[in-house]
Amino acid sequence: MTTPPCVTPTHLAAELGLKPKTLRAWMRRQGWRGLEEKGASWCITPEQEASARAHWSSNAEHAGLDDIALIDNLAEWSAWASFAEVGPLAPRLPGVYQFRVTGQLMPVYVGMAGERRGMGLRGRLSMYRRGKAATSGFGEAVLDRALADEAFVARQLDRLREEGPQRTSAWARDAVAWFSPDIRWAVTADSASALLLEAEVEKVLRPHGIWNRPRNLD
Structure with missing residues (x-):
């Protein structure tokens, strides 16, 4: 079985049009990396990549606003x-x-x-x-x-x-x-x-x- 390529914050940030530092800071706030891992290579999991894309993609803002409106109407x-x-x-x-x-x-x-x-x-x-x-x-x-x-x-x-x-x-x-x-x-x-x-x-x-x-x- 072929090992999937490692997706790094630098690679993903380039795709999303972000500075790597900005993406890494956001990902740390999600609790995806502890201090003990500082300096080690960071391979983003598929779930983390999906969450990052949902949060930062150009369509995320519009999708997010729709979901906020949906929640507003629940109660x-x-x-x-x-x-x-x-x-x-x-x-x-x-x-x-x-x-x-x-x-x-x-x-x-x-x-x-x-x-x-x-x-x-x-x-x-x-x-x-x-x-x-x-x-x-x-x-x-x-x-x-x-x-x-x-x-x-x-x-x-x-x-x-x-x-x-x-x-x-x-x-x-x-x-x-x-x-x-x-x-x-x-x-x-x-x-x-x-x-x-x-x-x-x-x-x-x-x-x-x-x-x-x-x-x-x-």
């Missing part, structure tokens, strides 16, 4: 706003939330919250604000990508030298602040409705390289 969403500002104001009701990186139109993560002992969306989002969800959901996704960002790690190491060791929750909070995400949400009738809406949104977003862990949505 009554709140207005996009800074997570740092409106996170504490989320309703204590079940629902679905989306995150996007400030300056981008396409959401990068979708999640849901059930009743959570009467705290609903506010309870789930408070876990991210307090750094208590470093190993699940958006908290895990954003921390993974921050740890793959050399600038973030360098800043955290400077802080370590100046202030001493920090708890994992502090690193998780810093990771969220590093990406400065925007958020919006939609309230649902119950947990079951939230699960259904989350799955619908994730199906639309999946081709755009979202940060959610892969799962079977069929």
